[in-house]
């Protein structure tokens with residue numbers, strides 16, 4: 001059986017590989033300045049933020065610890081389930097640490113506010129939030145994120161780590177998925 005290429009399911013490209021690399025380098029520079037002389041604990045929210053996280057950390061000029069956590073408010077669909085599940089926690093002690101949560105995309109904002117609350121009780125020195133994409137959903141009372149790669153319209157996007165039903169993560173750019181692929 002011949003399986004089609006993921007490219008065929010993309011309606012249009014929002015950000016190219018080059019645009020992504022340039023923006024990630026800018027955020028890396030800002031975070032390097034923010035954490036100069038510090039040793040932040042960088043937390044990657046799996047699996048969507050994996051590529052962003054590894055690219056970003058390589059653009060940061062400071063000592064750091066890295067860990068990987070897994071949380072999800074999506075279950076194979078394109079809509080949030082409304083509840084967040086923590087599938088993998090960090091094993092690193094956060095007490096007195098500068099904790100940086102790195103997300104792929106903010107949609108309803110539920111995942112991020114859940115993680116912030118969860119880690120705040122562990123008495124870190126600070127919690128900084130970074131997202132690659134921020135979806136303009138007009139969600140009321142959504143928490144502000146400290147650093148954001150790009151603002152995007154309220155459409156379902158894939159690539160650069162973001163998936164639909166676990167596919168398309170390996171696309172090197174951010175694209176809008178054709179509606180017929182998930183309807």
Ligand code: IMP
Nearest residue numbers: 073080106107108109110111156157162
């Ligand atoms: P939130 O809790 O509603 O902010 O959802 C955040 C999570 O939903 C992200 O970490 C993604 O895994 C997923 N998500 C939201 N929008 C999209 C999208 O357009 N494409 C792929 N995943 C998305």
